[in-house]
Amino acid sequence: MVAVTARTIVKRFGATEVLRGVDVHVPDGGFAVLVGPSGCGKSTLLRLLAGLEEVTSGEIRFGERDVTRLQPRDRDIAMVFQSYALYPHLTVRDNLAFGLNLRKTDPATIASRVAEVSAMLGLDHLLDRLPRALSGGQRQRVAMGRAIVRRPQLFLFDEPLSNLDAALRAQVRVEIRKLHDQLGATSVYVTHDQVEAMTLADQIFVLNKGVVEQVGPPREVYDRPRTRFVAAFLGSPA
Numbered sequence: 001m002v003a004v005t006a007r008t009i010v011k012r013f014g015a016t017e018v019l020r021g022v023d024v025h026v027p028d029g030g031f032a033v034l035v036g037p038s039g040c041g042k043s044t045l046l047r048l049l050a051g052l053e054e055v056t057s058g059e060i061r062f063g064e065r066d067v068t069r070l071q072p073r074d075r076d077i078a079m080v081f082q083s084y085a086l087y088p089h090l091t092v093r094d095n096l097a098f099g100l101n102l103r104k105t106d107p108a109t110i111a112s113r114v115a116e117v118s119a120m121l122g123l124d125h126l127l128d129r130l131p132r133a134l135s136g137g138q139r140q141r142v143a144m145g146r147a148i149v150r151r152p153q154l155f156l157f158d159e160p161l162s163n164l165d166a167a168l169r170a171q172v173r174v175e176i177r178k179l180h181d182q183l184g185a186t187s188v189y190v191t192h193d194q195v196e197a198m199t200l201a202d203q204i205f206v207l208n209k210g211v212v213e214q215v216g217p218p219r220e221v222y223d224r225p226r227t228r229f230v231a232a233f234l235g236s237p238a
């Protein structure tokens with residue numbers, strides 16, 4: 001799909017500096033997890049990658065393309081949030097097709113994309129249901145389907161599992177990683193959950209108060225934390 005590079009990202013809201021010079025690189029096909037305690041700036045960083053906020057300074061590239069000043073719709077990304085806001089009055093089928101309809105994709109393509117995605121996510125038998133007749137896990141799957149059906153270059157996840165119970169969380173977590181691999185996607189995934197970070201990531205970025213304290217494969221960050229904060233946060237013996 002596409003590599004993601006964010007260089008020396010600074011983000012201020014008024015006088016508050018929320019991101020203080022953050023660098024992120026995710027290679028094409030990589031699965032990066034941004035992990036850190038509540039309020040450290042994870043969602044802000046993700047929203048900057050999505051184009052939902054503007055950087056104060058710094059640069060964002062998708063592959064060779066400078067997207068720093070582009071609107072979300074021109075960035076070719078899909079975002080999955082914790083509150084999987086489905087349209088309550090639309091069936092699963094129409095929820096899945098919504099974004100494609102909006103783009104005036106032709107009906108045959110829409111039908112085949114919806115069929116493909118619902119097979120992939122095990123939603124075939126639920127296509128005529130309304131969201132209120134689905135379980136939490138099924139709803140989350142529809143939300144992911146909606147993201148996948150557009151075949152974006154980049155997936156951005158913001159704590160997508162936090163509304164699910166523990167058993168479902170483990171199951172959907174495995175599904176997310178499987179889908180990523182199957183689609184050959186590039187993904188950036190935000191969580192405050194250490195287990196999610198350790199099990200999903202190719203590369204972990206540990207954020208603390210608006211800076212990246214350490215980057216590396218999960219095992220390396222766990223075994224060789226570079227700061228006291230990283231050691232304490234990831235729970236490995238310092």
Ligand code: ADP
Binds near residue numbers: 016018041043
């Ligand atoms: P996280 O996702 O890691 O919990 P956030 O990125 O949501 O953290 O927030 C980081 C900090 O930025 C918090 O202190 C939050 O209050 C502040 N913040 C986020 N969005 C805004 C905004 N639109 N205006 C002002 N402050 C904000």
Ligand code: MG
Binds near residue numbers: 042044
């Ligand atoms: Mg957040």
